Amino acid sequence: MAKPNVISKNELIRSAKKxxxxxxxxxxxxxxxxxxAGVTQGTVYYHFRTKEQLLLDIVKDICGSSWDELSKSDGNIIKQAIETAKSRCSHDSFFHKLFLTLVVSGFHNDKIREQLEGIILQENKALAENLLKIWPSSPIKGISLDTWAIILNAVVDGIALQALLSKNxxxxxxxxxxxxxxxxxSGLQEVENK
Amino acid sequence: MAKPNVISKNELIRSAKKxxxxxxxxxxxxxxxxxxAGVTQGTVYYHFRTKEQLLLDIVKDICGSSWDELSKSDGNIIKQAIETAKSRCSHDSFFHKLFLTLVVSGFHNDKIREQLEGIILQENKALAENLLKIWPSSPIKGISLDTWAIILNAVVDGIALQALLSKNxxxxxxxxxxxxxxxxxSGLQEVENK
Amino acid sequence: MAKPNVISKNELIRSAKKxxxxxxxxxxxxxxxxxxAGVTQGTVYYHFRTKEQLLLDIVKDICGSSWDELSKSDGNIIKQAIETAKSRCSHDSFFHKLFLTLVVSGFHNDKIREQLEGIILQENKALAENLLKIWPSSPIKGISLDTWAIILNAVVDGIALQALLSKNxxxxxxxxxxxxxxxxxSGLQEVENK
Amino acid sequence: MAKPNVISKNELIRSAKKxxxxxxxxxxxxxxxxxxAGVTQGTVYYHFRTKEQLLLDIVKDICGSSWDELSKSDGNIIKQAIETAKSRCSHDSFFHKLFLTLVVSGFHNDKIREQLEGIILQENKALAENLLKIWPSSPIKGISLDTWAIILNAVVDGIALQALLSKNxxxxxxxxxxxxxxxxxSGLQEVENK
DNA sequence: GATGAATGAGCTTTCATTCAT
DNA sequence: CATGAATGAAAGCTCATTCAT
Structure with missing residues (x-):
């Protein structure tokens, strides 16, 4: 009855995310x-020794793809970022639902929380670096680029949250x-720079 | 054996939130x-006919307090709002943990989602009204006060999310x-108004 | 569907021993x-929160009955003891099977082991006290009554073990x-006492 | 991937006993x-077709070593027997734990029970033969040497049992x-023999 | 009103066993 | 020979829910 090698770990993770x-x-x-995934429970357990481990592997998978996406960025980062952000916040955005679900899960699971913290930190860092390309200096005095990154990221997540709650x-x-x-x-900055 | 009225619905809700x-x-x-709460399972069941109902009552309770808070606002609304927001986003903010937990719960429970949507809408509306008091017109052309409210609210939630994930x-x-x-x-606006 | 009070803890323990x-x-x-026992699994779990607890309660139950039996002893203790011992070691003695099963279980569960240790100690003590009644002093110099008790108890258990293994x-x-x-x-003792 | 003969049945049995x-x-x-044993489940299965077979092989292994030991005996059999017996009953004697575990297992597995019965019978027989060397006749009238053997064996097992249960x-x-x-x-016998 | 014993469905997890490789 | 992915039945356990008292 045992059919060897019918499924890969990645396929299982994909099913789990769904x-x-x-x-x-x-x-x-x-x-x-x-x-x-079309397998038996035993199979899932063979690959992930516990439910928690599966959840963690999902989180790690997301971290991985998040990192991949960030490293691809180039050119007009902001326009692109907004585009991406927008795509993530249709009313039933798979990504943000998954992300928020895991965030809440992380409240009671430090391993998960730490992984997610890593994502956020990476995103903020990448955002700050990209801001530097278009804003040689902060458009408003007293606000560091790091803070700008935090704020922008927060806006994106916060808007996604509202969009997920509100159909209209x-x-x-x-x-x-x-x-x-x-x-x-950006215009402000030019003014200041004169 | 039955003791009359030893516990109130509100006490149960408080315990449930905890x-x-x-x-x-x-x-x-x-x-x-x-x-x-120090009672038996049967008692919880007596007050809330189902688990879902209890969850919903928790949400309604939060809506209520949210509304109370909003209606108290006056004077320098912004400074106060920032103060409130900040207090909500310590690393283990009870409020935002509860809120996000319920948001995620709302993804698969429309009654909950609608209640939370109501909160957000109310908050956005209250914020827009208060902005009007200090910004007779939008500081940046093309951005409505409603959108400002959405953005501000989003920033607050997004920052809380980051704070909950990251201990530092x-x-x-x-x-x-x-x-x-x-x-x-605010300064920008004065300039434009001239 | 819930029928209150259909079974007592003691009935469950009896079924469990069976x-x-x-x-x-x-x-x-x-x-x-x-x-x-004619109930659902949930019921068993309601009374004993874990399997281990049930096992422990069985052990305690045995300790209890063991104690009861000991305290009833009187008169010609030895003859009676042998009678009891013999009754316990028919080829499929319920008592000794249960006892040995629990002893083995106690190898990996200290709570169980300690309870059983208690039984043995009590039995040895009771035996030593009763020996004193018929043997004012030890029949063989250098062997304390405590040791006699240990040896007698050991013989009884050891014989039971052999009887359980061997049908003939x-x-x-x-x-x-x-x-x-x-x-x-006993005769020896009289000789020595002269 | 298959490595030839990396593990022997005996090594597996040793691991299994552990x-x-x-x-x-x-x-x-x-x-x-x-x-x-440092191999995969499949390997264990390859050598023993079922779990029961492995258990049985463990029992047979013990029988074998038990037999070996008995056949080595000579000279002052009793002193040596006591020495051996004593060594088997330290608080966590591997041998007696294993033996009792298998005895209990034998309660519900006739193949195991019969093997263990064989051990006991052999031990009793060997003991009786050795007693004959030092006791030309029974020291107490009416007690056969066979019974003496049973009793001695019983004492040893019974003491081991108490020692396993009681740390002190x-x-x-x-x-x-x-x-x-x-x-x-032994002294008694000499008296009687006169 | 309040209790708590009982339920039953469903959960996570374990495990002996099979089999293509 | 040996592997290890896969199985499926059954384990221990949880929990929302019911109901006689």
Whole structure:
């Protein structure tokens, strides 16, 4: 009955992520993961010794893809960032649902929390570096580029949160005006630099 | 054996909130609520017909207090808002943990989601109204006051999220510089108004 | 569906002892206990929070009965003791199977081991006290009554072990000759006392 | 990937015995055996077609060594026997733990029980033969040498059992006095023989 | 009103066993 | 020979829910 090598760890993680977003962490059962992946429960357990480990592997997987995405960035980082951010906050954004679910899970699991903290720190750092390319100095005196990065990241997450809660959230409008804000800030800088 | 009225619904809700933050939604059990409140499972069940109902009552309770707080606001709304926001985002802020936990719970429970949506909408509205008091018009052309409210709220939630994930998050510094940003924006407006 | 008060803890322990002897510790499952008692697994768990606790309660129950039996002893203690011992070592003696099963279980569970240690100590003590009644002094110089008690107890357990292993073990013959040994020892004492 | 003959059946049995004593029969798993031996589960399975077979092979292994030991005996058999017996009953005697574990296992597995019965019978027989060397006739009338053998064996097992249960069991004292008992009995015989 | 014994479905986890490689 | 991925049945355990008292 044992069919060797029918499934890979990555396929299982993909199935698990689907389940997590579909059923929520409250009903995130290994049985569901197994069914989604088309294997038995025993198989899931063979690959991840515990449920917690599977959850952690999901988080690590996300960290990995997050890192990949960041390292690809170039050129007009901001425009691109806004584009990405916007894509993440459609009303049922897979990514942000997964992310927030894991964040909440991290409140009671330090291993998970630390991994997520790593993502945030990386994102903030990448953002600060990219800001440096377009803002030789901060557009407003007294606000460091690091803080700008924190704030921008916070805005993106906060908007995503609102969008996930509210079916009628004006994603387009908000991001359009957010871009104006950004342009205005960039303009300020030129003024100051004179 | 039955003791009349030994516990009120509100006490149970308070215990339930404690449990929710302490154990997370994954381990939020009625037995834990009962033990925390010092009653039996049956008693919890007597007051809330189902577990979902208890969760919903927690959400409503939060909505209520949120509303109370908003209606008290006056005078220098911004400074006060920042103060409130800051207090909510210490590394283990009870409020934001509870809020985010419920948000995630709301992903798969429309009743909860709608209640939380209501909170957000109210907060945004209250914020917009208060902004009007200090900003007769938007400091940056093309950005409506409603959008400003959305953005400000998003920043607060997003920063709280980062603070909850990161033990070393620079809460003080971030909020100090955020205030500068706000002052600068207010300054902009005066310029434009001339 | 919930029928209150259909079973008592003692009934459950009785069923559990039956299961333990019938299936052995390897297959001692709470499901089997529940079935034997005619209740659901949940009920077993309601009364004993874990499997280990149930096992421990069985041990305590045995300690209790052991103690009761000891305190009833009087008159010709030895004859009676031999009778009891003999009854315990028929080829499938419930008592000794249970006892040895728990002893082995105690090898990896200190709580169980300590309880059983208590039984042995009590038995040895009771035996020593009763020996004193019939042997004012030890029949053989250099052997304390405490040691006699240990040895006698050991003989009884050791014979039971052999009887449990061997279907053809000569219980009657062995105990008959053991009694002769005892009488001979008592005779020795009188000689020495002169 | 297959490495030829990296492990022998005997090594596996040795590992299995370790596991059995370390974890007890309740947690005696093939995975643990495999890990202890440093091979995979499949390998254990390759050598012993079932778990039961492995257990049986352990029992046979013990029978073998038991037999070896008996056949080596000579000279002052009693003194040596007591020495051996004493060595087996330190508080965590590997041998007696293993033996008792298997005895209990034998309660529900006739193949195991029969093997162990064989050991006991052999031991009793060897003991009777050796007693004959030093006791031309029984020191007490009416007690056959066979019964003496049974009783002596029983004492040894019974004492070991008490020692395994009780950390403070007076092994030295008990065996010293047991030897005195033996010497006294031998003295009796000489008297009778006159 | 309040209790707590009982339920039963479903959870995570374990494990002997199989089998293609 | 040996492996190790996969299985599936069954284990221990949890929990929302019910109900007689």
């Amino acid at each position: 389940c997590l977003v579909k059923n929520g962490i409250e009903k995130f059962t290994l049985r569901a993961v197994a069914e989604t 959230f004006p994603v387009e409008k908000t991001y359009a005006e957010l871009e104006k804000l950004f342009i205005a800030l | 449990c929710l933050v302490k154990n997370g939604i994954e381990k939020f059990t009625l037995r834990a609520v009962a033990e925390t 998050f620079p809460v003080e510094k971030t909020y100090a510089e955020l205030e500068k940003l706000f002052i600068a924006l | 299961c333990l002897v019938k299936n052995g510790i390897e297959k001692f499952t709470l499901r089997a206990v529940a079935e034997t 073990f000569p219980v009657e013959k062995t105990y008959a000759e053991l009694e002769k040994l005892f009488i001979a020892l | 596991c059995l004593v370390k974890n007890g029969i309740e947690k005696f798993t093939l995975r643990a055996v495999a890990e202890t 069991f007076p092994v030295e004292k008990t065996y010293a006095e047991l030897e005195k008992l033996f010497i006294a009995l």
